[in-house]
Amino acid sequence: MSRPLILGLTGSIGMGKSTVAAMFAAEGVPVFDADAEVRKMQGSGGELVEAIEQAFPGSTTPDKGVLRKELGAQVFGNAGMLATLEGIVHPAVAHRRxxxxxxxxxxxxxxxDIPLLFEKGGAETVDEVVVVSAPADVQRERVLARPGMTTEKFVHILGLQVPDAEKRALADHVIDTGQPLEDTAKDVATLIDKIASNRGERPL
Incomplete structure (x- = not known):
């Protein structure tokens, strides 16, 4: 049997990537979410908490694990600190992967599931790229509905990300989340069938 075909799933803020990832999982496709793994490892009792506390004193508590705000304050704008943190986190994520x-x-x-696949790289770890996309007005409405989000924050985040149009142009496949959820789910299933049929297999 040939090795699995690896799809890199990505998309800009508010495009519905997590929703589409769940749709792949519901179709029986294994999904690796690096961010979720990091949250587990940095949570209460997580395997990275002790190392992070040693490197960044005061950034964790026994009951909550890593305090993202406190850790962020120590790392923000400090390339050396960021490199230290990445040196702790990245090998652990690679092991989980x-x-x-x-x-x-x-x-x-x-x-x-790679949120910043185009921004930080990662294309070399996947066979094909799936970009999740929705119209700009839908994206804006979704993001601004988030607690604590402001127009200024949204604009800043967009400025840090590769534009949606560029991502779609670079993608092997595009999943539209600007339509009803059931239609998006059908598109995901159709894509899985298309890829799997080319390999003579189906996940389920």
């Missing part, structure tokens, strides 16, 4: 690959070695397709 390797374990995920081993556990799902027989799956025909798997998904790597």
């Amino acid at each position: 390797a374990a995920f690959l081993t556990e799902n070695a027989e799956a025909p397709i798997m998904v790597f």
